[in-house]
Every structure is written in structure tokens, then in C-alpha cells.
Amino acid sequence: MEHTVSGSDDRSVRGLIRFYLLDHQTPIGKAIDIALLGLNLLFVGIFVVETYPVGATGRSVLWQLEIGIAFVFAVEYLLRLYGARDRIAEFSNGYTMVDLLSILPTVSVVLLPVSGGIVNIGFLRAIRIVRVLRFYRFTADAEFFFGTVSDNTLRAMKLFLTILVLLFTSAGLFYSVERGSNPGIATFGDAFYYTVVTLSTVGFGDIVPATAAGRWVTVTAILAAIVLIPRQASKILREWTSRERVNVTCPDCGLAYHDPDASHCKACGHVIYQEADSRE
Missing domain, CATH: 1.20.120 (Four Helix Bundle (Hemerythrin (Met), subunit A))
Incomplete structure (x- = not known):
């Protein structure tokens, strides 16, 4: 930027x-x-x-x-x-x-x-x-008013924000459609409690949807959690597992990042040159 x-x-x-x-x-x-x-x-x-x-x-x-x-x-x-x-x-x-x-x-x-x-x-x-x-705008890049964070930290922040946004949005929508029809939903806190218990698969059963719209909100929230959270978490996992790899690009197939002691590309077998200390 x-x-x-x-x-x-x-x-x-x-x-x-x-x-x-x-x-x-x-x-x-x-x-x-x-x-x-x-x-x-x-x-x-x-x-x-x-x-x-x-x-x-x-x-x-x-x-x-x-x-x-x-x-x-x-x-x-x-x-x-x-x-x-x-x-x-x-x-x-x-x-x-x-x-x-x-x-x-x-x-x-x-x-x-x-x-x-x-x-x-x-x-x-x-x-x-x-x-x-709107909070997603603040994670558009790695630069913040308090400094620049690493890519891995930014991904972790986005994962945490995704979970919060998913919980808050689901709770807000559930409150909007269930308020007045569901005796268990009187405030946003009740809806947030229901959302956390439902998406965490605990499911106490003390609050259940009373309307068709509430059931659809619940189904949509569960599907969104299944899709979004693993997707964000996988990015962090890939970053962690690639920390030990060396940024060497295979001249034949173009694969980047290889193990520190690799002498051949694991994708095509082409010889790649890397300096490695055998004592490590």
C-alpha cells in the first residue's frame, strides 16, 4: 500500500x-x-x-x-x-x-x-x-494503525473475526425472526446463547426455533460454519506446515517451496540445487 x-x-x-x-x-x-x-x-x-x-x-x-x-x-x-x-x-x-x-x-x-x-x-x-x-475492512491488509502484522497473524485475525461475525450475524438474524414468537428469545443475549450452543454442536435443547424462518437461519448458520471456518483454518495450517521449507522454485515445473534437504523436485523429479548443512 x-x-x-x-x-x-x-x-x-x-x-x-x-x-x-x-x-x-x-x-x-x-x-x-x-x-x-x-x-x-x-x-x-x-x-x-x-x-x-x-x-x-x-x-x-x-x-x-x-x-x-x-x-x-x-x-x-x-x-x-x-x-x-x-x-x-x-x-x-x-x-x-x-x-x-x-x-x-x-x-x-x-x-x-x-x-x-x-x-x-x-x-x-x-x-x-x-x-x-464492516470489521472485515480493517483486515483488508496486514497494515494497521499499531503497525504491520505477519501474514500468519493476519490469517489468525481473520479466522477469529470470521467466527465472531458468524456467531453475531446468526444470533442477530435469529433474534430478528424469533422475537415475539419464541418465548425463549427475549434479548440478543438469548439468541447469541442459542447460536453458540447450536454451532458448537452441544445442543442443550432449552431453546429451539419456533418459526420456519428461525429454522432456516439455523440451517444456514450451520452450513456457513462448516464451509467458512475450516477454510480459514486450513490457510493457517498450510502456513505453519510450510515454515520449515525453503523458497526454491523448480526450473522445470515451477513448484515453489521445498524441504531444506531436498535435491529433487517432489512434483516432477527435476534436480534442484539447495545448500544444506548435513549436521542439522
């Missing part, structure tokens, strides 16, 4: 915006990173707290906070599009699409001329869960 502003385009306002939204090293870039991370945590926390009885005053304060944070994220979204070299590519980027989806429910409630509790419409409530996916 570039951390220097170069070229006439990069010295323009548009170039500066692009630079600081991607930068992790300068004080301004670090401040933006920390601020966005803090707001994202608060944004997700608001959704969780709203599922508990907080009173009319507390709910009003949470709603005002949500509107304010959504406005900041909307500005960030527009600035990313404005500063991007290829705006179409930026718009279709997965991280950018998640940014848009995370603020759409709140913006819809503010802008749509509909009275009553539009926030409680199941579709909008379900969409609000995707705001947790």
Missing part, C-alpha cells in the same frame, strides 16, 4: 482523501482508523443494547447516536467513492457494498415518510445485522 503522496492527481483534494482513507502510518491516517473502529464498535453495540429494556429516554438517546454514526459512515462512503481512482470498481467492492448495506436501514427510517415503528419491520431489522461485517 502506498503511503506517500506522489503525482499531480495524488496532490489534489481527491488524491488526499484517497490517501488518508487508506493510510495507516501518518497521525491523520491513524486517527481516522481508530475513530472508524471505535464508531463501528459503538454502532454494533447500539444494536445489541436496543434488544434490552432501556426505557424511552435511553432508546431515544440510542436512536440519536445511531443516526449520528450512520451519518458519519455515509460521509465516509461518499468520500471513498469520490476519492477512488476507479469509482465503478470501488462501488462494486465487497467492503464498500457492506458499508452501504450497514447504513441503509437507518437512512431508510430517517428519510422514508412512514410513521410508526418502521425500525421494527423484520426486513430492515435483519439488514441492520450486516453492520458487523
